[in-house]
Amino acid sequence: MYIKGYKTFLKGLKTLENNLTLQVGQTYHIDEPIEFEHRGFHYCKRLEDTLHYFKNYETDIDICEVTGFGTVLERDHEYYGYYDIYVASDLKIERLLTKQEILIMYRNLILNSVCSEQRIARFLTYYPNLTEEDYQFMNPQNKKFKLRYY
Numbered sequence: 001m002y003i004k005g006y007k008t009f010l011k012g013l014k015t016l017e018n019n020l021t022l023q024v025g026q027t028y029h030i031d032e033p034i035e036f037e038h039r040g041f042h043y044c045k046r047l048e049d050t051l052h053y054f055k056n057y058e059t060d061i062d063i064c065e066v067t068g069f070g071t072v073l074e075r076d077h078e079y080y081g082y083y084d085i086y087v088a089s090d091l092k093i094e095r096l097l098t099k100q101e102i103l104i105m106y107r108n109l110i111l112n113s114v115c116s117e118q119r120i121a122r123f124l125t126y127y128p129n130l131t132e133e134d135y136q137f138m139n140p141q142n143k144k145f146k147l148r149y150y
Helices: 047-054 099-112 117-126 132-138
Strands: 003-010 027-029 041-044 061-078 082-097
Touching: 003 047, 003 082, 041 047, 041 061, 047 061, 047 082, 047 099, 047 117, 082 099, 099 117, 099 132
Parallel strands: none
Antiparallel strands: 003 041, 003 061, 027 082, 041 082, 061 082
């Protein structure tokens, strides 16, 4: 089973869990049994959900498109709605997204109303280092979407 999603890293593609540095285009494997919050490669179906794990960090981050495979477990977590998280025994880092690509992705979601307001609100709340200019570029129509300030 191959499941695409997103994984957020500390700057330089460093993992939060054990400070490993991963590389785009590479595939990684863990031999041990995978377990949520302990072992395996964790990632999410939706980009904004990965940010939940980085909400207390005031640093630049890297976000990659990834593909999990091998043994893959899925869990729904609850917070202001729900989000899906996966843990996989194997993970391929497909590509690193630029900040501009991410802003365009969410601007399109806002302008086309193709997702819930909760998704936009989570992104705006948790994505670090958004500027007022970034916020205006995304053009949120609903004024209850607030920009996170540190």
